[in-house]
Amino acid sequence: MELSEIKSIIAASCPLPKLDFDIITLGHGSGGLLTHNLLEQGVFDLFSNSYLDKKHDGAIVESPGDILAFSTDSFVVSPIFFPGGNIGELAINGTVNDINMCGARAEFISLAFIIEEGFAVKEFWDILLSIKAAAEHAGVKIVTGDTKVVERGKGDKIFINTSGIGRVSPDSAIDAKRVSQGDKVILSGSLARHGIAIMSVREGLEFESAIESDTCHFNHIIPTLIEEFGRDIHMLRDATRGGIATVLNEVAKDSGIGVALRQNQLHVDEDVSGACELLGLDPLYVANEGVFVVIASPESAEGIVEKINAWSQTNEAGIIGEVVSEHTGQVVIESAIGGKRVVNMMLGEQLPRIC
Amino acid sequence: MKYLSEFRDPELVLKYREKLDELVTKEWTLMEVCGGQTHSLVKNGLLELLPDKVQMIHGPGCPVCVTPLNLIDKAVHLAMDEEVILCSFGDMLRVPGSKMSLLEAKSRGADVRILYSPLEAVQIAKKNPQKEVVFFAVGFETTAPANALSVVHAEREKLNNYSILASHVLVPPAMEAVVNDPLAKIDGFLAAGHVCTIMGIHQYFPLVENHRLPIIVTGFEPIDLLQGIYMCLKQLEAGEAKLENQYARVVQPEGNPEAVKVIERIFEISDREWRGIGVIPNSGYVIREEYKAFDADRKFKIRIEKAEENKSCIAGQVLKGIKKPHDCPEFGKNCTPQNPLGAPMVSSEGACAAYYHFSKAMGDIEAQV
Numbered sequence: 144m145e146l147s148e149i150k151s152i153i154a155a156s157c158p159l160p161k162l163d164f165d166i167i168t169l170g171h172g173s174g175g176l177l178t179h180n181l182l183e184q185g186v187f188d189l190f191s192n193s194y195l196d197k198k199h200d201g202a203i204v205e206s207p208g209d210i211l212a213f214s215t216d217s218f219v220v221s222p223i224f225f226p227g228g229n230i231g232e233l234a235i236n237g238t239v240n241d242i243n244m245c246g247a248r249a250e251f252i253s254l255a256f257i258i259e260e261g262f263a264v265k266e267f268w269d270i271l272l273s274i275k276a277a278a279e280h281a282g283v284k285i286v287t288g289d290t291k292v293v294e295r296g297k298g299d300k301i302f303i304n305t306s307g308i309g310r311v312s313p314d315s316a317i318d319a320k321r322v323s324q325g326d327k328v329i330l331s332g333s334l335a336r337h338g339i340a341i342m343s344v345r346e347g348l349e350f351e352s353a354i355e356s357d358t359c360h361f362n363h364i365i366p367t368l369i370e371e372f373g374r375d376i377h378m379l380r381d382a383t384r385g386g387i388a389t390v391l392n393e394v395a396k397d398s399g400i401g402v403a404l405r406q407n408q409l410h411v412d413e414d415v416s417g418a419c420e421l422l423g424l425d426p427l428y429v430a431n432e433g434v435f436v437v438i439a440s441p442e443s444a445e446g447i448v449e450k451i452n453a454w455s456q457t458n459e460a461g462i463i464g465e466v467v468s469e470h471t472g473q474v475v476i477e478s479a480i481g482g483k484r485v486v487n488m489m490l491g492e493q494l495p496r497i498c
Numbered sequence: 499m500k501y502l503s504e505f506r507d508p509e510l511v512l513k514y515r516e517k518l519d520e521l522v523t524k525e526w527t528l529m530e531v532c533g534g535q536t537h538s539l540v541k542n543g544l545l546e547l548l549p550d551k552v553q554m555i556h557g558p559g560c561p562v563c564v565t566p567l568n569l570i571d572k573a574v575h576l577a578m579d580e581e582v583i584l585c586s587f588g589d590m591l592r593v594p595g596s597k598m599s600l601l602e603a604k605s606r607g608a609d610v611r612i613l614y615s616p617l618e619a620v621q622i623a624k625k626n627p628q629k630e631v632v633f634f635a636v637g638f639e640t641t642a643p644a645n646a647l648s649v650v651h652a653e654r655e656k657l658n659n660y661s662i663l664a665s666h667v668l669v670p671p672a673m674e675a676v677v678n679d680p681l682a683k684i685d686g687f688l689a690a691g692h693v694c695t696i697m698g699i700h701q702y703f704p705l706v707e708n709h710r711l712p713i714i715v716t717g718f719e720p721i722d723l724l725q726g727i728y729m730c731l732k733q734l735e736a737g738e739a740k741l742e743n744q745y746a747r748v749v750q751p752e753g754n755p756e757a758v759k760v761i762e763r764i765f766e767i768s769d770r771e772w773r774g775i776g777v778i779p780n781s782g783y784v785i786r787e788e789y790k791a792f793d794a795d796r797k798f799k800i801r802i803e804k805a806e807e808n809k810s811c812i813a814g815q816v817l818k819g820i821k822k823p824h825d826c827p828e829f830g831k832n833c834t835p836q837n838p839l840g841a842p843m844v845s846s847e848g849a850c851a852a853y854y855h856f857s858k859a860m861g862d863i864e865a866q867v
Contacts, residue, residue, distance in 0.1 A: 478541070479508060479542075481511060481512070484542070
């Protein structure tokens with residue numbers, strides 16, 4: 144089912160429960176009756192599954208496989224609602240994707256909130272619904288969690304931490320050491336949409352645009368790719384903070400190889416590219432939440448691109464460059480006009496708090 | 499994108515490359531004045547496409563690089579005041595002051611905000627009447643109109659909690675200073691297109707006449723730059739020295755009179771210190787006496803001891819084109835973009851940072867081929 148269908152079903156079937164409070168107070172994080180009310184009337188029902196329903200301190204789950212991938216991520220994006228998504232679905236997709244990048248399918252997720260006193264229950268509910276939709280779409284179960292409330296001024300509305308466990312496919316062999324000369328670098332989609340969507344609604348910078356975050360999960364496409372191309376896939380990375388420039392620099396350094404990119408193979412939507420020009424940002428460094436990089440043997444590269452395009456129903460995936468033995472540890476891009484320059488790792492933050 | 503993609507056409511680049519190879523017979527040194535042009539030359543890899551005989555020197559047109567240390571210290575001092583919200587363009591945040599940068603001040607609790615327009619700072623002042631809002635008004639003639647306009651808006655809104663810490667520098671006096679330096683050897687200039695959009699092109703006639711130098715008002719896209727370089731070299735090869743406007747799609751000869759009007763209403767011309775170069779006569783804007791209430795420097799009477807620049811930094815000679823960044827013994831060793839000793843290593847528009855990234859890559863490539 145499409146995410147949008149799941150969202151509308153959930154919205155129709157999960158009205159905001161009738162609570163005797165409309166803001167979160169310190170008591171909701173106390174572990175006492177108020178916490179109980181919040182969880183019983185909100186969280187447990189919404190995410191109900193046989194593991195969570197036991198309401199234990201932790202979840203007892205059967206091992207999904209022999210080799211596990213395990214990852215954690217915290218989400219502090221500001222603003223919490225942005226074009227194309229909110230902090231809730233970002234928190235699910237982000238951790239699912241980190242597990243996917245290990246060549247695994249995510250199965251179980253933990254979900255922890257740090258809420259600032261005074262946060263509106265209505266907004267909290269909207270976030271919970273997005274989490275439910277994102278988890279259902281990805282096919283992952285939320286099996287354990289936590290809620291803390293901090294005094295007003297000690298947080299920023301809501302922070303979310305998620306951890307996840309997934310099963311690593313026996314066919315998978317993701318390892319920086321396996322990246323070698325001649326490998327192709329494949330990019331799954333168009334760049335910079337998440338970062339620019341966040342910028343467009345940041346306080347003091349609002350500009351009108353139809354640019355939406357690209358947040359999505361890879362819990363279906365990655366296992367498909369691993370199943371079909373197995374050991375030909377040498378490296379997987381999602382290009383979140385720091386953008387594709389940072390991710391590829393890390394690969395170049397970790398694998399002791401050079402990466403040669405071609406600017407004219409990179410896909411950037413025209414409106415995103417326009418916003419980047421205006422704001423003086425380089426799309427290579429802007430955050431994505433729905434784009435990943437595959438480094439694979441040349442024989443499989445075209446096939447991988449086709450699969451990704453069939454999954455995303457766009458033509459945005461493509462081979463953007465290759466692994467070379469020159470300029471080890473560095474990423475060099477050939478500009479659209481044929482000149483070359485080094486693409487460095489991002490120095491510090493380009494934008495405050497984007498994920 | 500209209501007006502952009504046409505100026506990034508790879509085939510046209512090739513044509514210009516061939517034309518340049520045919521044209522150039524002697525060694526020439528040109529200076530692109532504006533940091534934006536330096537950035538574009540590096541980002542697009544244009545430097546390696548030029549004939550070997552042509553050398554580009556990266557001029558002082560990088561506001562981040564030439565803002566005096568003392569002013570950065572003042573901005574940091576203001577930012578650390580709990581009563582103050584300090585607003586700034588983003589790229590000033592990383593520039594090292596004598597003790598810390600604004601970014602470091604921010605992580606120590608200062609309320610420092612990155613804005614794209616000073617008019618937003620006026621809105622912040624309106625929303626926070628109990629706070630003092632200071633905009634760090636840095637830049638050349640290009641940012642001056644918006645900074646001046648913010649004062650006009652603040653006055654109209656009767657705000658008494660808004661002021662600007664102005665550090666405005668002017669391009670033509672700096673070009674004059676560069677040419678007058680006996681060590682500098684510059685055959686022609688690419689003048690900064692955006693500055694001319696505001697100020698017009700008439701300011702450059704004296705330079706052209708007095709020093710017999712070709713000056714080409716040039717844009718920022720690859721084709722703009724190649725065309726500007728071509729026009730300049732064509733004059734040099736023919737022994738001519740004229741002012742020409744390559745960026746005519748944007749730059750009107752008379753500039754933008756409305757923008758100039760608002761600048762002149764708020765600012766007056768004064769001597770100004772340039773980081774790494776020293777004081778250049780009549781090379782900056784200061785706030786006029788009648789608007790002194792909006793001048794953060796006078797309003798807060800900031801007194802900060804003048805800190806010394808790092809002695810081993812040769813930024814001044816680099817900005818004048820006398821030395822190349824890699825002539826500096828600290829270059830790439832004790833001075834890197836992660837740990838800059840001088841300002842040209844900070845901004846991506848700075849000559850040292852541009853060279854650091856560029857030569858590092860090309861050195862590696864050559865070494866391994």
